[in-house]
Amino acid sequence: MNLAVNPPVLPMLAKRVDEVPVKGKWIYEPKWDGFRVLVFRDGDEILIQSRDVKPLNRYFPEMIDTLRKQLPSKCVLDGELVIAREGRLDFDALQLRIHPAASRVKLLATETPASFVFFDLLCTGDRDLRSEPFRKRRAVLESLFRSARPPIHITPATEKREVALDWFKRFEGAGLDGIMAKPLDLTYQPDKRVMLKIKHERDCDCVVAGFRWYRKAAGKEVGSLLLGLYDNAKLLQHVGVCASFTGEIRRELLDFLTPYRRNALRNHPWKNWESSEDIADSGEHRMPGGKSRWSQGKDLSWEPLRPELVVEVAYEHMQSGRFRHMAHFRRWRTDRRPTSCTFAQLEVIPPEELKAIFAHGR
Template identity: 70%
Template sequence: MNLPINPPLLPMLAKRVAAIPAGDSWNFEPKWDGFRALIFRDDEEIVIQSRDGKSLNRYFPELLEVLEIQLPKRCVLDGEIVIASEGGLDFDALQLRIHPAASRVKLLASQTPASIVFFDLLCEDGVDLRTAPFEQRRQKLEALLASAVSPIHITPVTNVRSVAEDWFKRFEGAGLDGVMAKSLSGTYESDKRTMLKVKHERDCDCVVAGFRWHKDNEGTAIGSLLLGLYNNAGDLQHVGVCASFKMEKRRELVECLAPYRKDALANHPWRSWADQGAGEDGQRMPGGQSRWSQGKDLSWEPLRTELVVEVAYEHMQGNRFRHMAQFRRWRIDKQPKDCTYAQLEVVPPQELMAIFPEALESQVS
């Protein structure tokens, strides 16, 4: 590959802020929840590169075909790979693509084809555009993809803050998890957090059903707390972890959790989960290995299910937290049995077709 910009190239990143910025120097976009991807094309050679610089070509063969047809011969674009359904973006289906068997990937590509939504242009026809202002790059991107058809799309954009605020409220039900803000004059800075992102955050009370030791301090510091919520049948479901603690707090937690470790496994609701990592209902156990674990030690220590913690979370992916939850406070005033899914705020799912009639048409028809 002989472009002014060749892979691997780390994408530009975003830092989180509490609110959508004011002023007339910003462009706003929906924040897509998928796989970040840089697309490099040099004539017949195409590379779909992941956020960490690895090739995704083998996992999305259906995208390689359309990229070859619709993109110009020499270009580099930044975007997000998504899979859409009538209920919105399906991140679970996207994760299933990272499979070692080519036959499985081929089957999934036909059953749940992916789309790619572009939001930046880094190179066109041999010209490096990274030092050009974003406003100019966006104009060139729109011209480049003017005739593109599904499954290739360009993300919506607005410079009106009230519109961005409306997007922030409405689009969540379709699986988009916030709003991006980009400076109109900003250049493309690889691996730097120069963009801004505003994401949803809510509170939830969870049962603390176990923990993992800190990877470098086993026995002396807590790595993460394993969280659970009761479903309608009264079963405690593993919904995720919270792990953002300072080292001093990690050591304090060892003493705090010690009384709840005694006889914890005797009547533990997760005791019967199989060694292969899934329970009878298909819920993945908190210490279960999977192909996403990449050899990490996920062994865990049970706790008597008597502690309740308030955590902050962004949104749900199925019946689990999409991202790591954040510790807020202990809830000694709340009974574990009251930690149910009913407390969660449910955003009505809106089909992507209702939000972007022209976007992802082939995926939701």
């Protein structure tokens, strides 16, 4: 490629803050839950680059002709690949698109077609826009894609904080992650956390049914706690992990958990997960340790604990019955019975239709 900005380019990043900023001049956008991508076009040549600079073209073949038809002949765009189904974003369906079999990729491209949501412009023609303030890049982006058609979309943006706060509340049910805040005069700074992200956070009481060793100190330090919730059939479903402990806490956890390791597997609800790769993620009973292409050879072995401990964790949101991201330890709940830790305690956010954003489909 011979562009004003050539690949590979690392995307600009964001640091997390607790609330939508009040002081300063900002442009606010919804935070999309998809694959972050940079799209490069030089004539007929198209590159869809992932956040870690890997090419994604082969996994999203349905997008190539669309990009050739709608993008300027020379440009670099920053955005998100998403799949929207039944009124909300479907990250699970998006993950399934990364498949080694070409026949499967072709089938999924038809069954679960993706969309692009663009929110920044690095260059157009021979003009490198990275040193321009974001408000100017945004204006050029809007001008270029004023007539964009699905599956190409431009993310909504506003300078009004009250609108951003409204989006933060309303769009969560549609699978959006939160709100982005970008200074009006922000230049494009690859691989630097110079934007702000405000994400949803709530708490949940979970059963601790096992743990994994800290990878650098196996047998000496606890790396993560395996969390479970009881469903309506009174089965303990694996819903995720909490981690990010300091070295001191990892060692203290091992001492604290030792009594609960005794005879833990005898009547453990997840004791049969090793009998099959598929049982670890069957639709009826989710357990830890399942092999998949997402594990990428990682050691998913775990140590069982008698499911007698309850922990309060902070999480962002649930997706397909699991925590979408790693949960964070808050405190032990010695006042809670494990059987009281059910899915019923979770806050259910009604979906906000994506029509306000995907105005014309997909």
